[in-house]
Amino acid sequence: MGSLQKNINPRDAVIPGQLIDRTYLRVNTFFDKALVAYISFARPFCNELSTLLAKACEIHSTVHRNGTMLVIEGPAFSTSAESRLYQQWGGDVIGMTVLPEAKLAREAEMCYSSLSLVTDNDAWLETDEVNVNTILSHLKSNACKAKSIIADLIPRLNIPRTCECQNALRDTIMTNTNSIDPSEYIRLKSIISKYSSDNNK
Numbered sequence: 001m002g003s004l005q006k007n008i009n010p011r012d013a014v015i016p017g018q019l020i021d022r023t024y025l026r027v028n029t030f031f032d033k034a035l036v037a038y039i040s041f042a043r044p045f046c047n048e049l050s051t052l053l054a055k056a057c058e059i060h061s062t063v064h065r066n067g068t069m070l071v072i073e074g075p076a077f078s079t080s081a082e083s084r085l086y087q088q089w090g091g092d093v094i095g096m097t098v099l100p101e102a103k104l105a106r107e108a109e110m111c112y113s114s115l116s117l118v119t120d121n122d123a124w125l126e127t128d129e130v131n132v133n134t135i136l137s138h139l140k141s142n143a144c145k146a147k148s149i150i151a152d153l154i155p156r157l158n159i160p161r162t163c164e165c166q167n168a169l170r171d172t173i174m175t176n177t178n179s180i181d182p183s184e185y186i187r188l189k190s191i192i193s194k195y196s197s198d199n200n201k
Helices: 047-057 080-088 101-107 132-157 182-195
Strands: 013-015 018-022 063-065 068-072 093-095
Parallel strands (some): 068 093
16 A cells, blocks of 8 residues: 555555545446446445454554545556646545455445555655565565454454444345346345345345
8 A cells, every 4th residue: 555645654554434446447336237226435434344443553553544545456556647646636545455345345235444554655755666675575564563453353343233334225226126137136135135025035
């Protein structure tokens, strides 16, 4: 994960609250065939899970909450001009993952958050151009840190879900589920069954 801001340093942890999608080659929905559903994605991460994750990070790393993550297609890094543009857009960190995962998780009514451990300053800082060797050094340190954070997070997850994620598909499916092809219903059954009639089951 690259930093787009001076106050976010390599090996810091970022728990983002917002996303800017600059991907264009990825399938980003389960509803791309016979069924249409329009989910709300104004708040792309689960606030409850993000809060628990931030608390687990506090003893292991400097933590930044509610920043904006910009996701690019990759695998090439950004140009310096692109990186400076993303700063002007309000980006705090930049990477190549989290999308389409965040959108698919929302459609599946799963809580989703991101532990973003910074490995470099992106190309906006031209005196510190993105270097693979430097990234690998930070990546190795971040991998160890991530294991400790996840170990601290897991016991915190044993609480009832009260977030909006669990009902994200409610009132979003535009297609009558009784009219879709049975094979398509079977493909999506695990995420749509509670919103459909018994006729398709």
